[in-house]
């Protein structure tokens with residue numbers, strides 16, 4: 001069997017060409033919703049299943065107050081020098097880990113307080129209506145997990161920030177409890193973070209969806225205002241004294257020193273307060289050897305340069321193969337791991353709809369044979385925020401075919417039954 005290349009997560013910072021809108025008239029919210037309605041309700045070609053698989057990206061969380069990568073206020077556009085940490089750097093360098101965890105420490109409070117938005121709840125409702133069984137997301141913010149824990153099911157392609165994972169034993173730990181440990185080990189940083197939050201430093205300067213100046217509270221008049229939390233949950237703070245930051249080790253590896261291949265125990269070394277420290281016999285230049293440095297925790301996300309696990313890769317492919325059409329939301333498909341799923345759908349003959357602000361990798365190929373006059377049943381390309389079109393799409397689908405939709409999935413709610421919670425989130 002030929003060796004398969006590992007599926008690495010690699011950042012791609014180009015901005016793609018302006019899209020061709022399909023159907024041609026889908027430039028108003030009403031026409032866009034009608035086109036997506038035609039897309040979701042058309043019979044699937046080639047005897048494919050009737051359901052739609054959804055693939056989401058960072059743009060979906062913009063309305064929750066997080067930055068995206070390539071949008072108008074995206075991380076790559078606003079901060080040209082932004083460079084995410086790579087997995088090999090994280091493993092190799094104690095200093096790189098200090099820097100990573102310091103930035104993550106500052107970003108966590110904002111991320112942890114952020115909530116799913118109407119787009120996530122619209123996907124929950126499309127699941128309840130029977131149109132969507134699976135969501136594949138590139139986002140690590142856990143919003144899908146919160147908004148629809150069961151239906152539709154979610155494949156988190158790039159992992160999640162809600163946990164840390166040990167690079168030696170694989171145990172996972174709750175990220176919020178880890179935050180408390182970081183506070184304890186770094187009291188000066190914790191005081192700085194508390195002051196920054198009190199001064200409104202993490203409140204956006206502008207409304208994330210409209211771009212209008214955000215309403216100001218007196219406390220937020222600080223010049224610190226507008227510190228941005230990146231999609232990976234970290235914060236950029238140039239010239240911060242990262243080297244003073246301390247982080248805890250894996251509790252399991254600390255209590256039960258892992259045994260190396262040569263049979264020797266690899267004790268996790270900690271300082272007087274329990275912070276991870278470099279084993280004494282190891283020089284900082286060779287600190288990358290994981291066997292020599294056990295008990296290092298990393299976020300449970302696929303870092304850039306890290307491989308996606310075969311199980312997650314297979315789950316994502318199964319989600320595509322189990323559906324008859326693909327709806328791509330708020331992503332430019334710049335990462336190969338996401339683009340190849342859209343390519344897989346295309347190769348299976350699945351109609352594709354894309355809702356994204358700005359161009360999408362390979363979309364000219366995906367839509368090459370698509371007639372701009374068809375109503376949306378064969379494919380859709382819309383350039384609008386997802387929260388503009390998804391809630392009215394749910395309303396439209398509910399209006400035109402609620403009963404059939406329920407029956408199609410064997411009655412998630414039971415035929416004719418309507419969940420009163422269905423529209424709560426879009427009305428509030």
Ligand SMILES: [Zn+2]
Nearest residue numbers: 166169250253
């Ligand atoms: Zn461990």
